[in-house]
Amino acid sequence: MDVQAAVAGEMVIAQGEIALVPTGFAVAIPPGYEIQVRPRSGLALNHGLTLINSPGTIDSDYRGEVKIALINLGRAPFVVKRGDRIAQLVLSPVIRAHLQLVGKLAVTARADGGFGHTGV
Known part of the structure; x- marks a missing residue:
């Protein structure tokens, strides 16, 4: 679902600036779920505007306003106006991992190769 800005008037986000944009609503998320906050591809591509923590997470016990x-990673200041679509929300189940300490890991073809090891 799209999230709209609930700013009073306009909010200018300068180049390199981080801004916390209000949405004007709160949510009650069921236990066992989270809401993932994701950037809008058009804002990122056309203006360099994205989430600083992508994806963001809203936990099920949070009850404040969603912000x-x-x-702004773009080349110019970006103006946020009331009603602008600024992010997307996705409700997702949370699967809790149960970690187990082991002495040795199983061998794979990739082994410990990372960061560009499998291609571009």
Whole structure:
């Protein structure tokens, strides 16, 4: 679902600036779920505007106003107006991992190769 800015008037996000944009609503998320906050591809591509912590997470016990932490990585200031679509929300189940300490890991073809090891 799209999230709209609930700013009074306009909010200018300068180049390199991080801004917390209000949405004007709160949510009650069921236990066992989270809401993922994701950037809008058009804002990122056309203006360099994205989330500073992508994806963001809203935990099920949070009850305050939803705010979106945006950063302007673009080449010009960006003006946020009331009603602008600034992010997307996705409700997702949370699967809790049960970690187990082991002495040795199983061998794989990739082994410990990372950061560009499998291609571009």
